[in-house]
Amino acid sequence: MVYILRTLSGVALGVLAEYLGELAHENLVDIVLTISALTQMFDTNYAEAIILYDVIISDPPNEIEGLYAKLNQAYCYYRLVSGGTRTDPPLSHHQPSTFAEYQSLEADILSKINSSFFPDAEPPIEIPSEPLVFSTSHYPNPFNPETTIAFTIPADSKVELNIYNIKGQRVKKLINSPYTAGNHKIVWNGKNEQGQQVSSGIYFYQFKTDTDQDIKKMLLMK
Numbered sequence: 001m002v003y004i005l006r007t008l009s010g011v012a013l014g015v016l017a018e019y020l021g022e023l024a025h026e027n028l029v030d031i032v033l034t035i036s037a038l039t040q041m042f043d044t045n046y047a048e049a050i051i052l053y054d055v056i057i058s059d060p061p062n063e064i065e066g067l068y069a070k071l072n073q074a075y076c077y078y079r080l081v082s083g084g085t086r087t088d089p090p091l092s093h094h095q096p097s098t099f100a101e102y103q104s105l106e107a108d109i110l111s112k113i114n115s116s117f118f119p120d121a122e123p124p125i126e127i128p129s130e131p132l133v134f135s136t137s138h139y140p141n142p143f144n145p146e147t148t149i150a151f152t153i154p155a156d157s158k159v160e161l162n163i164y165n166i167k168g169q170r171v172k173k174l175i176n177s178p179y180t181a182g183n184h185k186i187v188w189n190g191k192n193e194q195g196q197q198v199s200s201g202i203y204f205y206q207f208k209t210d211t212d213q214d215i216k217k218m219l220l221m222k
Helices: 010-023 026-042 046-058 063-082 099-117
Strands: 135-139 147-153 157-165 170-179 182-188 201-208 213-220
Touching: 026 046, 026 063, 026 201, 026 213, 046 063, 046 201, 046 213, 063 099, 135 201, 135 213, 147 157, 147 201, 170 182
Parallel strands: none
Antiparallel strands: 135 147, 147 182, 157 170, 157 201, 201 213
16 A cells, blocks of 8 residues: 555645545544655655654554555654754654665665565564563543543653644643553543644554653544
8 A cells, every 4th residue: 555655746645644534434544644644754744754654663554564664764764863853853663864774774674575575585584572561552442522541651750641643743742740650541531732622533642651652543433
């Protein structure tokens, strides 16, 4: 799907993402995320694109989509740091600081993608992911009008919990304070910083502690 969408213009992608997002259908979540991330990247909104790609990487629809998401996220990170951004870029799975580093990463990821298309080729080396030291969950999902976000942290830590829309824009800051180790939960009532009810569509929350982070999708259906 990614390699088809990359042939469309940024404007066309934006219109398509907005239309599909308004449908708020469970089966469209992955395609809307992919289109929105590409739109932000083509529009040079690299910080927003990095956040959206992190959502895709956390739960990719398939292996190839996940690899393309990592490649595009790395490109956005490189463009941010090479452009002399004055703020710290969002956390990226790969953080190339030079074009040579990005090219090396691109060659490695494209090789894995080619291996996926041609399974008789030598399989790529799989790097096991480290287990999370904390957990997050939310229920119900889809939700209307509110959802509960539960989390467990193994040690005392400052916690940040933000809600973002499909464009990668922050809608609501739910938590920005110290928490003790243990189980906690907080309810998002579907309202933004101005206290206004947000529209139906795809949202996601980003959870951070001093050492770790997690990001998950949510669907508001009215």
